[in-house]
Amino acid sequence: MRIRRWLRQIEPRILAELDRPSLAWAKPWLDRHELFAFTRRPLARGLAIGLLCGLIPGPLQVAATIVLCSMLRANVVMGVATTFYTNPFTIVPLYALAFQIGSAVLPGEQVMPVFNHAAAGASGWLPALSEWVSALGWPVVIGLPVMGFWFALNGYLLFTWWWLRPAVARMRRIRSRLPRPV
Known part of the structure; x- marks a missing residue:
């Protein structure tokens, strides 16, 4: 409940930021209420879009x-904040999971290449990571969108459930107090 109240309090501050002269060129494009509305539907859409776009490389x-x-x-703030679930600590497990999903979808047997970062040393792990990602091939190309849409759908449904949970509980309490017809 406190989170919702806090989100509703920051909405006017974010909308006030659009009045800056440096953002005047983007005001017609960004001056839609839903883009910065902190209500259930725009927030859930923003979360789903952020989960989907978080898997886009680079x-x-x-x-x-x-x-x-x-x-x-959708809510831009929620969408952009959600994309940061992919970071240097989570990208390798996410790509490995995408490889597994892509391998399950594609015909034939797919073998995941070994990520040999130890041989590259401390300064060479980024090129080793780049080489490993490029060696993953078609299973990752297929697995990333499948995983992204799965994350987006589940994120949307879980957020909607979380948001509506107090209203459903209140409705059940009210129904339990009503007299039962005989």
Whole structure:
């Protein structure tokens, strides 16, 4: 309950930031209420879009999230914040999971290449990671979108459930107090 109240309190502050002269060029594009509304539907859409776009490689995650949020009338703040679930600590397990999902979808047997970061040393782990990701091939190309849509759907449903949980509990309490028809 406190989180919802806090989210509703920051909405006017974010909308006030759009009045800056440096953002005047983007005001017609960003001046939609849903993009910065902290209510259930825009927040759930933003979460789903952020989970989907978080798996896009490289710096395109945030740009793709902003574009999709504006097209689908989702909360941009939630979408952009959600993309950060992919980071240097989580990207290797997520890509390994995407490989497994892609291997299950694709015909034939797929073998995951070994991530040999120890041989590369401290300075060479980033090129070793890049080489490992490129060696993953088609299973990752297929697995990432499948995993992204699965994350997005489940994130949307879980957030909606979490948001509506107090209302459903209140409705059940009210129904339990009503007299039962005989």
